[in-house]
Amino acid sequence: MDEILSVRGVGVNFGALRAVRDVSFEAQRGKITAVIGPNGAGKSSLFNLISGAIAPSTGQVFFEGSEVTGNSPDKMLRAGLSRSFQITNLFFELPVYENLRLAAQYLEQGRGWLRPVASSAQAEQRVRELIRQFTLHDKVNELAGYLSHGEQRRLEIAVSLASRPRMLLLDEPTQGMSHADTRETETLIRNLATEHGLSILLVEHDVDLVMNLSDHVVVMHQGQKLAEGTPEQVRANPQVQAAYFGEHQEKASC
Numbered sequence: 001m002d003e004i005l006s007v008r009g010v011g012v013n014f015g016a017l018r019a020v021r022d023v024s025f026e027a028q029r030g031k032i033t034a035v036i037g038p039n040g041a042g043k044s045s046l047f048n049l050i051s052g053a054i055a056p057s058t059g060q061v062f063f064e065g066s067e068v069t070g071n072s073p074d075k076m077l078r079a080g081l082s083r084s085f086q087i088t089n090l091f092f093e094l095p096v097y098e099n100l101r102l103a104a105q106y107l108e109q110g111r112g113w114l115r116p117v118a119s120s121a122q123a124e125q126r127v128r129e130l131i132r133q134f135t136l137h138d139k140v141n142e143l144a145g146y147l148s149h150g151e152q153r154r155l156e157i158a159v160s161l162a163s164r165p166r167m168l169l170l171d172e173p174t175q176g177m178s179h180a181d182t183r184e185t186e187t188l189i190r191n192l193a194t195e196h197g198l199s200i201l202l203v204e205h206d207v208d209l210v211m212n213l214s215d216h217v218v219v220m221h222q223g224q225k226l227a228e229g230t231p232e233q234v235r236a237n238p239q240v241q242a243a244y245f246g247e248h249q250e251k252a253s254c
Contacts, residue, residue, distance in 0.1 A: 010059030037220030092145030103162035150181030
């Protein structure tokens, strides 16, 4: 298998709290890997360790064979790893087009910041590609703050892709979405992997979406990895059923 991301024994302590303990797993190139678990399981902390938002107390992170442990998010981006955020992170007072252009300006590698906008050829080309890929033609001049929640989340994914990353980390991409928007986002994420060859790691609360979408699932519980495998293997795991799916089913029936 062709791994793109390798997480080896990572952990982090916040004072006396051991938020993540000795977690290891691998994500394969061009595949969708999901991290799930009950509230407080350590999913977000693990995600932040991998993306560079916080530095691990123990362990190592490798991306495409190179160690990136503790690298800042901007260094991660330069390495080819981009992320979205659980809380929508856009310039709400700017149009959709400008949100995309500002993100795509990264492709100029510092050469475009002092140039007129019209001369930023790489950025402009990337914006056109994203508008076409995400069918944003009717929204380019609309302020990001006026978009629906589902449209904002889709725009944030487009912004995250502006730098042409080889791996995308998605933090709760369907949080707060309607059922229709969730299904649309599921299709979008699947197409990014299957049609564009993008490697994806996502933290997600929607179990049904994860099981339908993912190639590999990592289950967190009380800061540790409880299990991992294909969606079918994870669903059949007695420990996972007791610690997570039973709780999930109880909530769904309430």
